[in-house]
Amino acid sequence: MERAKFLLEEKDMPTRWYNIQADLPVPLPPYLHPGTKQPIGPADLAPLFAMELIKQEVSQERYIDIPEEVQEVYRLWRPTILHRAYRLEKALDTPAKIYYKYEGTSPPGSHKPNTAVAQAYYNKKEGIKRISTETGAGQWGSSLAFACNLFGIECKVYMVRISYNQKPYRRIMMETWGATCVPSPSPDTKAGRDMLAKDPDCPGSLGLAISEAVEDAVSRDDTHYSLGSVLNHVLMHQTIIGQEAMKQMEMAGDYPDIIVGCIGGGSNFAGMYLPFVKDKILGKKPNLRVINVEPESCPTVTKGLYAYDYGDVAGMAPIAKMFTLGHGFIPPPVHAGGLRYHGMAPIICHLHKLGFVEAQAVPQMATFEAGITFARAEGIISAPETNHAIRVTIDEALKCKKEGKSKVILLAHSGHGHFDMAAYEAYLSGKLQDYAYPEDMVKAALKELPEVSAEYK
Numbered sequence: 001m002e003r004a005k006f007l008l009e010e011k012d013m014p015t016r017w018y019n020i021q022a023d024l025p026v027p028l029p030p031y032l033h034p035g036t037k038q039p040i041g042p043a044d045l046a047p048l049f050a051m052e053l054i055k056q057e058v059s060q061e062r063y064i065d066i067p068e069e070v071q072e073v074y075r076l077w078r079p080t081i082l083h084r085a086y087r088l089e090k091a092l093d094t095p096a097k098i099y100y101k102y103e104g105t106s107p108p109g110s111h112k113p114n115t116a117v118a119q120a121y122y123n124k125k126e127g128i129k130r131i132s133t134e135t136g137a138g139q140w141g142s143s144l145a146f147a148c149n150l151f152g153i154e155c156k157v158y159m160v161r162i163s164y165n166q167k168p169y170r171r172i173m174m175e176t177w178g179a180t181c182v183p184s185p186s187p188d189t190k191a192g193r194d195m196l197a198k199d200p201d202c203p204g205s206l207g208l209a210i211s212e213a214v215e216d217a218v219s220r221d222d223t224h225y226s227l228g229s230v231l232n233h234v235l236m237h238q239t240i241i242g243q244e245a246m247k248q249m250e251m252a253g254d255y256p257d258i259i260v261g262c263i264g265g266g267s268n269f270a271g272m273y274l275p276f277v278k279d280k281i282l283g284k285k286p287n288l289r290v291i292n293v294e295p296e297s298c299p300t301v302t303k304g305l306y307a308y309d310y311g312d313v314a315g316m317a318p319i320a321k322m323f324t325l326g327h328g329f330i331p332p333p334v335h336a337g338g339l340r341y342h343g344m345a346p347i348i349c350h351l352h353k354l355g356f357v358e359a360q361a362v363p364q365m366a367t368f369e370a371g372i373t374f375a376r377a378e379g380i381i382s383a384p385e386t387n388h389a390i391r392v393t394i395d396e397a398l399k400c401k402k403e404g405k406s407k408v409i410l411l412a413h414s415g416h417g418h419f420d421m422a423a424y425e426a427y428l429s430g431k432l433q434d435y436a437y438p439e440d441m442v443k444a445a446l447k448e449l450p451e452v453s454a455e456y457k
């Protein structure tokens with residue numbers, strides 16, 4: 001009987017995060033200040049982030065030690081399991097070998113606490129009493145609530161209104177871990193009040209909720225802001241996933257031909273693939289394919305522009321060079337709330353530009369179909385976000401079948417869908433629909449990109 005699970009001992013959990021910046025053949029473009037449009041310095045970011053996190057954001061060190069206190073919390077659920085998806089392979093009748101690394105066993109149910117715990121720890125160490133943040137589907141808010149509680153920090157979460165209404169259980173999780181959660185736009189900030197005046201029924205967006213959380217943090221001395229994705233340090237904290245997976249793939253005696261994952265801001269998937277992409281950059285695995293999967297309704301990398309844009313709607317957050325649909329773009333209300341962001345992690349965009357990774361967009365209906373195939377074969381009911389990655393995994397496995405090739409596919413499984421049963425019900429009862437690419441809305445939003453000087457174009 002061949003092994004279906006690859007388990008690491010706690011003592012084999014990686015003790016350092018991997019920083020891709022040390023191995024990039026071309027350095028990342030700098031962040032620019034939203035006011036001056038000049039490269040941003042540590043002092044500009046100090047009102048928002050712990051100094052250690054600011055250092056990590058620009059660090060060129062290849063490895064950064066994971067503090068003992070953070071490792072101790074990680075051990076509540078890490079190392080996570082690498083599965084061989086024998087039953088899915090059989091259901092698809094494919095010669096492909098499919099592996100998946102499952103992050104759904106963390107207490108909040110996704111990869112997100114890998115960075116939430118680290119961020120809460122550094123803020124605590126630097127004397128911060130309170131953290132503000134935004135959340136889309138609620139996974140990030142619940143992860144930060146979980147982490148803040150462990151380190152005795154107050155947590156205020158601005159939750160995108162449509163999700164707040166659709167997903168009360170995520171809010172209750174946050175409250176169980178002691179956080180406060182309000183729907184965004186909220187009357188608690190100027191950005192929220194301005195939007196409510198314009199459109200009282202505004203469903204909200206991640207970009208707007210970021211504006212609210214940032215405004216909250218800069219208006220109080222005891223408060224910092226925390227971002228659950230996109231930034232370099234967040235992606236770095238997630239590399240614990242890929243480093244574990246590398247050891248586990250070694251145990252399995254395989255190396256992936258294709259790695260597949262979903263990208264919202266890009267953190268779970270980059271965390272999986274950055275340690276592998278290092279091999280590709282160094283020329284050791286030139287044929288490795290890395291497929292970033294996004295929704296057709298929010299096609300940031302496949303249809304967006306590679307340009308400097310604000311990280312938030314109000315234009316208060318730093319300007320980053322990234323693929324963007326425009327900071328004013330509000331995506332259609334698809335169920336994969338975690339994939340509804342107008343921008344993308346600069347590291348992923350940079351690697352895409354350099355040709356080390358690729359991207360695909362998939363429609364909502366096909367992702368649920370794939371999620372149900374996966375649930376019926378492997379048992380796990382996946383998050384709607386993860387279903388995007390499962391769709392492409394299945395497509396690639398079926399391609400192998402057609403071509404009679406036995407490729408090794410590694411799927412980054414970012415979390416369970418236990419709070420997304422309403423979305424599954426909508427699909428199962430035929431009420432779910434596809435949203436076309438909102439070309440006109442993207443065009444309109446792209447007209448409002450910030451002007452930057454020629455040297456940064």
Ligand SMILES: *Cc1c(COP(=O)(O)O)cnc(C)c1O
Nearest residue numbers: 139229264265266267268338415
């Ligand atoms: C938040 C989330 C995502 C998207 O965020 P990334 O930063 O792109 O990883 C994907 N899957 C799940 C389960 C999530 O909670």
